[in-house]
Amino acid sequence: MANELLAEQISKEYEYGFVTDIESENAPKGLNEDIIRFISKKKNEPQWMLDYRLKAYRYWLTLEEPHWAHVTYPKPDFQNIIYYSVPKQKKQLNSLDEVDPELLKTYEKLGISMEEQKRLSGVESRIAVDFVMDSVSVKTTFKETLAEKGIIFCSFGEAVQEHPELIKKYMGSVVPYADNFYAALNSAVFTDGSFCYIPKGVRCPMELSTYFRINSAGTGQFERTLIVADEDSYVSYLEGCTAPMRDENQLHAAVVEIVAHKNGEVKYSTVQNWYPGDKNGKGGIFNFVTKRGICLEDNSKISWTQVETGSAVTWKYPSVILKGDNSVGEFYSVAVTNNYQQADTGTKMMHLGKNTRSTIISKGISAGFSNNSYRGLVRISKGATNARNFSQCDSLLMGDKCGAHTYPYIEIKDKSGIVEHEATTSKIGEDQLFYCKSRGIDNEKAIGLIVNGYCKEVLNKLPMEFAVEAQKLLAVSLEGSVG
Amino acid sequence: MLSIKNLHASIGGKEILKGINLEVKAGEVHAIMGPNGSGKSTLSAVLAGREEYEVTEGEVIFNGKNLLEMPPEDRAREGIFLAFQYPVEIPGVSNVNFLKTALNEIRAYKGLEPMEAKDFLARLKEKQKLVELDGKLANRSVNEGFSGGEKKRNEIFQMAMLEPKLAILDETDSGLDIDALRIVANGVNKLKSPDNASIVITHYQRLLDYIIPDVVHILYNGRIVKTGPKELALELEEKGYDFIKEEVGA
Ligand SMILES: Nc1ncnc2c1ncn2[C@@H]1O[C@H](COP(=O)(O)OP(=O)(O)OP(=O)(O)O)[C@@H](O)[C@H]1O
Numbered sequence: 001m002a003n004e005l006l007a008e009q010i011s012k013e014y015e016y017g018f019v020t021d022i023e024s025e026n027a028p029k030g031l032n033e034d035i036i037r038f039i040s041k042k043k044n045e046p047q048w049m050l051d052y053r054l055k056a057y058r059y060w061l062t063l064e065e066p067h068w069a070h071v072t073y074p075k076p077d078f079q080n081i082i083y084y085s086v087p088k089q090k091k092q093l094n095s096l097d098e099v100d101p102e103l104l105k106t107y108e109k110l111g112i113s114m115e116e117q118k119r120l121s122g123v124e125s126r127i128a129v130d131f132v133m134d135s136v137s138v139k140t141t142f143k144e145t146l147a148e149k150g151i152i153f154c155s156f157g158e159a160v161q162e163h164p165e166l167i168k169k170y171m172g173s174v175v176p177y178a179d180n181f182y183a184a185l186n187s188a189v190f191t192d193g194s195f196c197y198i199p200k201g202v203r204c205p206m207e208l209s210t211y212f213r214i215n216s217a218g219t220g221q222f223e224r225t226l227i228v229a230d231e232d233s234y235v236s237y238l239e240g241c242t243a244p245m246r247d248e249n250q251l252h253a254a255v256v257e258i259v260a261h262k263n264g265e266v267k268y269s270t271v272q273n274w275y276p277g278d279k280n281g282k283g284g285i286f287n288f289v290t291k292r293g294i295c296l297e298d299n300s301k302i303s304w305t306q307v308e309t310g311s312a313v314t315w316k317y318p319s320v321i322l323k324g325d326n327s328v329g330e331f332y333s334v335a336v337t338n339n340y341q342q343a344d345t346g347t348k349m350m351h352l353g354k355n356t357r358s359t360i361i362s363k364g365i366s367a368g369f370s371n372n373s374y375r376g377l378v379r380i381s382k383g384a385t386n387a388r389n390f391s392q393c394d395s396l397l398m399g400d401k402c403g404a405h406t407y408p409y410i411e412i413k414d415k416s417g418i419v420e421h422e423a424t425t426s427k428i429g430e431d432q433l434f435y436c437k438s439r440g441i442d443n444e445k446a447i448g449l450i451v452n453g454y455c456k457e458v459l460n461k462l463p464m465e466f467a468v469e470a471q472k473l474l475a476v477s478l479e480g481s482v483g
Numbered sequence: 484m485l486s487i488k489n490l491h492a493s494i495g496g497k498e499i500l501k502g503i504n505l506e507v508k509a510g511e512v513h514a515i516m517g518p519n520g521s522g523k524s525t526l527s528a529v530l531a532g533r534e535e536y537e538v539t540e541g542e543v544i545f546n547g548k549n550l551l552e553m554p555p556e557d558r559a560r561e562g563i564f565l566a567f568q569y570p571v572e573i574p575g576v577s578n579v580n581f582l583k584t585a586l587n588e589i590r591a592y593k594g595l596e597p598m599e600a601k602d603f604l605a606r607l608k609e610k611q612k613l614v615e616l617d618g619k620l621a622n623r624s625v626n627e628g629f630s631g632g633e634k635k636r637n638e639i640f641q642m643a644m645l646e647p648k649l650a651i652l653d654e655t656d657s658g659l660d661i662d663a664l665r666i667v668a669n670g671v672n673k674l675k676s677p678d679n680a681s682i683v684i685t686h687y688q689r690l691l692d693y694i695i696p697d698v699v700h701i702l703y704n705g706r707i708v709k710t711g712p713k714e715l716a717l718e719l720e721e722k723g724y725d726f727i728k729e730e731v732g733a
């Protein structure tokens with residue numbers, strides 16, 4: 001399987017670097033209370049939402065940008081960003097036929113032809129897609145099918161209108177606006193994102209998916225995702241992202257919150273492929289994201305799987321608060337950096353409940369002049385009896401100009417807690433490469449093969465459709481990195 | 484098929500091969516014997532294209548093409564196969580996936596479409612039987628956690644799958660138990676045809692009871708110092724390398 005995928009892929013740089021020629025409607029550049037009012041008004045929001053935004057904004061003004069991550073980058077000019085950009089549409093869409101053909105082309109380039117999605121309905125592998133371009137959610141598929149089961153899957157903006165009680169209850173309950181600099185900024189200016197609610201006892205019959213895309217120049221993307229799994233429910237959620245190639249850096253500061261109730265389970269998978277900048281480190285996305293889930297009640301489970309290949313600078317720690325007894329948190333990560341990319345990523349597992357368990361598997365791969373750091377915190381609070389964690393952090397170096405760093409923080413406040421940590425650093429072996437070549441496999445393919453093998457434990461956690469994309473991406477991102 | 488003329492190669496500034504001459508014709512089996520450190524693995528690595536070795540002099544022609552100008556993967560695609568003295572582990576990559584990739588790369592080089600899944604599976608089954616390889620090994624990661632003997636057998640399995648024109652077996656017999664030795668030799672013999680050839684590097688006459696060589700060469704201190712019929716291997720086993728040393732006046 002992997003092999004076929006690798007076999008078909010050809011030498012290419014960033015494949016998703018096209019710009020879609022769609023007219024968009026923008027807010028003026030810059031950030032102040034008027035801009036926030038403008039966004040809120042455009043979205044026709046209730047007063048409580050605007051109040052929330054303004055509170056977050058005023059708090060944000062008091063904050064300093066954080067500098068503790070092992071990354072360096074020019075400070076974004078927050079007054080030089082467009083905070084609201086909407087692809088112009090003439091009217092409300094009822095069917096795919098009415099979608100702007102340019103937009104459909106974008107979907108196709110991204111490999112998520114909606115026509116196909118529709119045709120596929122009825123077979124077992126189905127994905128419902130929410131597509132967020134620049135600031136707004138453009139189209140959500142399968143909404144009706146899902147609604148039959150009582151599942152809500154819609155854009156965040158729509159949820160604010162239609163399900164205000166759920167939004168009020170859960171938004172900011174896991175990542176409060178005061179959490180950190182970028183969470184506060186997001187809470188003030190977020191424009192859209194996805195909302196998903198799985199009611200009691202429902203197993204979501206298909207993968208839910210959001211594709212994010214930054215298209216317009218000079219815009220920032222600030223989306224929010226909120227997923228709530230009620231008692232005894234299950235959902236697998238996928239997130240994909242791409243952006244055009246542009247010389248300037250663009251800011252992406254998202255917030256993702258997950259809530260799992262009793263026996264609820266959420267599996268969240270990301271393939272992050274924002275534009276990483278060119279070979280010399282020019283351009284690329286600054287990806288500063290706050291992702292956190294809470295296992296609110298007993299026996300719940302949250303699992304993060306991420307494959308990070310994109311962005312110029314990444315700062316991201318999908319975390320789990322294990323509050324309910326017997327709850328489970330998982331973090332499976334592959335982070336690839338090449339050229340001048342920098343990534344500081346990892347997780348936090350906060351054990352509060354009894355018999356809580358967490359697993360961390362992190363595979364960092366650095367090539368070129370890049371820097372790749374794992375930063376993880378495992379905290380076992382007092383009263384979290386018999387909590388356990390297993391962490392494994394492996395780093396693979398390709399070449400000798402890149403860096404790999406591991407910062408594991410462990411805090412054990414309860415004597416019964418058990419934390420195991422393993423870490424390895426290895427270089428991609430000349431012996432392995434030569435062995436592959438002596439069998440007729442060229443350098444690029446050999447690297448793809450070896451790296452995919454190295455990441456297997458993580459890739460295995462991805463849903464099939466995503467695993468395919470991820471394997472291709474890994475190989476593409478590392479092209480030209482050795483030999 | 485293979486013509487090596489005055490081949491000199493060094494590593495880290497140290498000359499290891501000091502003028503090798505060797506002609507291998509289609510259909511032939513050549514055995515190379517020689518004491519530890521004489522350069523046998525170096526010769527096979529140079530033929531397979533290991534970049535660490537610097538060829539300072541000489542030429543190697545393989546089926547009319549200048550082998551030394553080709554990158555290692557092209558040599559493999561042209562039909563050279565090296566069974567490693569120390570096979571390499573590739574964690575997380577299944578043997579099957581590895582072989583499928585290799586096979587299709589070789590096919591692509593020849594302008595052929597990737598092999599159909601069912602044909603591939605059929606070949607897999609057939610060759611697995613040929614070398615009596617446990618089906619479980621085929622699905623495990625390449626050589627990872629294999630015993631020494633299993634690794635060697637896996638090399639022969641790969642050879643069987645890729646059907647090379649020239650196979651170079653670097654001490655494939657060492658570390659094999661008696662049964663495995665017979666199986667490996669059997670595998671090599673079954674793959675023998677008038678169109679392909681093999682170079683068998685070994686320390687022991689024992690293997691040559693199973694794989695009958697047409698010619699035996701003795702490599703000593705970077706040179707082939709003696710070439711003879713299969714009986715030469717017997718003589719060597721009886722007398723040890725001392726008689727060679729005396730003959731070459733070392
Ligand atoms: N990287 C290296 N640097 C320096 N010397 C090397 C290197 N690799 C091999 N050599 C030397 O080259 C010589 C030939 O080694 P080679 O492995 O070809 O021997 P061999 O005939 O295969 O021996 P054996 O029977 O033990 O397998 C040895 O003296 C070895 O130490």
Ligand SMILES: [Mg+2]
Pocket residue numbers: 523524525568653654
């Ligand atoms: Mg040797």
